Amino acid sequence: MSNMRPLSPHLSVYRWRVNMLQSTLHRLTGLFLCLGALLLAWGLIAAASGEWAWRVFAGFCNSWLGVLLLILWTWSLLFHLCNGIQHLVRDMGKNFGPPMRDRTHEPVYWSTGWMAIGISVLLTILVWLVLALQVGGSL
Amino acid sequence: MSAYPGQDSLRTPLKVARRFGSSKSGVHHWWLQRLTAIALTPLSIWLLFFLGALMHVDYQTVLTSIAQPVHAILHTLYTQALRQYSKRQTTPQVWPRCHAHQVA
Numbered sequence: 169m170s171n172m173r174p175l176s177p178h179l180s181v182y183r184w185r186v187n188m189l190q191s192t193l194h195r196l197t198g199l200f201l202c203l204g205a206l207l208l209a210w211g212l213i214a215a216a217s218g219e220w221a222w223r224v225f226a227g228f229c230n231s232w233l234g235v236l237l238l239i240l241w242t243w244s245l246l247f248h249l250c251n252g253i254q255h256l257v258r259d260m261g262k263n264f265g266p267p268m269r270d271r272t273h274e275p276v277y278w279s280t281g282w283m284a285i286g287i288s289v290l291l292t293i294l295v296w297l298v299l300a301l302q303v304g305g306s307l
Numbered sequence: 308m309s310a311y312p313g314q315d316s317l318r319t320p321l322k323v324a325r326r327f328g329s330s331k332s333g334v335h336h337w338w339l340q341r342l343t344a345i346a347l348t349p350l351s352i353w354l355l356f357f358l359g360a361l362m363h364v365d366y367q368t369v370l371t372s373i374a375q376p377v378h379a380i381l382h383t384l385y386t387q388a389l390r391q392y393s394k395r396q397t398t399p400q401v402w403p404r405c406h407a408h409q410v411a
Contacts, residue, residue: 208386212373215370222369245355249351249352253348295359302363
């Protein structure tokens with residue numbers, strides 16, 4: 169039997185906005201950075217324990233899984249950083265007035281969202297390019 | 308016996324509810340969240356540079372890098388700020404019965 173009673177409005181009543189993606193990514197990257205913090209703790213403990221422990225840690229970081237995790241961690245950190253700065257700016261009330269909130273007026277509110285995502289991706293590529301050049305001996 | 312959850316004996320519902328407001332440690336929480344967030348902004352950029360420099364160097368170089376006073380201080384600040392920041396993100400503020408402060 170189908171439910172004929174009216175449903176209360178849910179997420180589907182909202183138009184899709186980039187801040188929905190930002191919010192989800194901010195939480196997911198935050199969770200992923202917890203894993204990164206564990207890796208950082210492992211590295212510090214390994215450095216304090218001795219050369220053998222450090223070699224195990226360095227070996228993990230040089231494996232394909234380690235490099236993948238480190239690239240994801242770099243992007244998570246940089247996205248969380250960019251989006252966090254935007255959070256801090258918006259919490260001060262910047263770009264938050266009624267004309268700024270809708271696409272029909274000023275697009276700045278939404279474009280900064282795309283900028284936070286774009287800049288974090290560009291910075292991640294830049295960081296790993298520099299690291300690759302470092303390994304290659306060019307830097 | 309009583310009509311309201313959490314009500315014992317003859318206490319009125321207001322007496323029971325009064326302890327469970329949201330504003331117990333809200334300002335403290337807000338300030339620590341803000342301060343650690345602002346502190347972590349430059350510290351994260353330092354961390355990226357620091358870790359980037361540590362890649363592909365031998366164990367002794369790692370030790371001497373961490374032992375440098377500037378890096379040691381920044382590392383301590385980073386880990387402590389991160390600890391406080393993560394704590395702020397994972398502790399809900401409106402969590403009534405876990406903050407059962409005594410009201411005189």
